[in-house]
Amino acid sequence: MLKKIIEYHHHKLACDLIIKLMESAAGVKLLVVGAGGIGCELLKTLVVSGFEYIEIIDLDTIxxxxxxxxxxxxxSHVGMSKAKVASDSILKMNPNASIIAHHCDIQSDKFDIDFFKSFNLVLNALDNRAARSHVNKMCILSDVVLIDGGTAGFLGQLxxxxxxxTACYDCEPKTDNKTKTYPICTIRNTPSEMIHCVVWSKYLFE
Incomplete structure (x- = not known):
């Protein structure tokens, strides 16, 4: 029951925050980290909802x-930057929007506290804990609200x-995933963990 109450609280906070920002959407600056499965849906929803300034960060290729x-x-986009192609695609939905794409790692030193402070809201759409933990830390240090949406295998979290x-991302214990199989959707061209290399090799030489 407590878990359900916490989940409801997180969803209500997210909805209330987005609704409030939508009242002045044209002047709101958003940072979206991740342009994969969650990120594509998120970017589409944001731009058709009236948000016109979005920066996208993703280090991976399609x-x-x-x-x-x-x-x-x-x-036709295979091998190209996810951030750049996602930016071009959502600009077709709203040509008046200002979309900036960064094809690089969110953990790069250039994305410092001042960078995070320039946004009204940060939204995570990530599939690995290290990057989610890093964004969580930067948002706490810069006092910017973070909506963290992500996946661990087939499980989604918000x-x-x-x-x-609220509690931060690292404040809540993470269950140790003992699975012996890994969904292909979590294995990326640009590896960030040893398991990415191992599983990629397995698929390549199977």
Whole structure:
């Protein structure tokens, strides 16, 4: 029951925050970290809801296995930057929007506290804990609200993280995943963990 109450609280906080920002959407600056399965849907929803300034950060490139769910991409985009192609795709939905794409790692030193402070809201759409933890830390330090949406295998999570009001991403214990198989959707062209290399090799030489 407590878990359900916490989940409801996170979803209500997210909805209330987005509704409030939509009242002045044209002047709101958003940072979206991740342009994969969650990121594509998120970017589309934000731009058609009236948000006109969005920066996107993703270090990965598009591969064929992405195309069944990452609808901002098609076969001609394979090998290209997810952030750049996602930016071009959502600009077609609203040519008046200002979209800036960064094809690099969110953990790069250039994305410092001042960078995070320039946004009204940060939204995570990530599939690995290290990057989610890093964004969580930067949002706490810069006192910017974070809506963290992500996946771990087939499980999805949503957290609203606001300094001094909610628990942060690292405050909640993470279950140890003992699975022996890994969904292909979590294995990326640009590896960030040893398991990415191992599983990629397995698929390549199977």
């Amino acid at each position: 591969e064929v296995s992405n195309l069944n769910r990452q609808f901002l991409f098609n076969k 957290h609203v993280i606001k300094k001094s009001i």
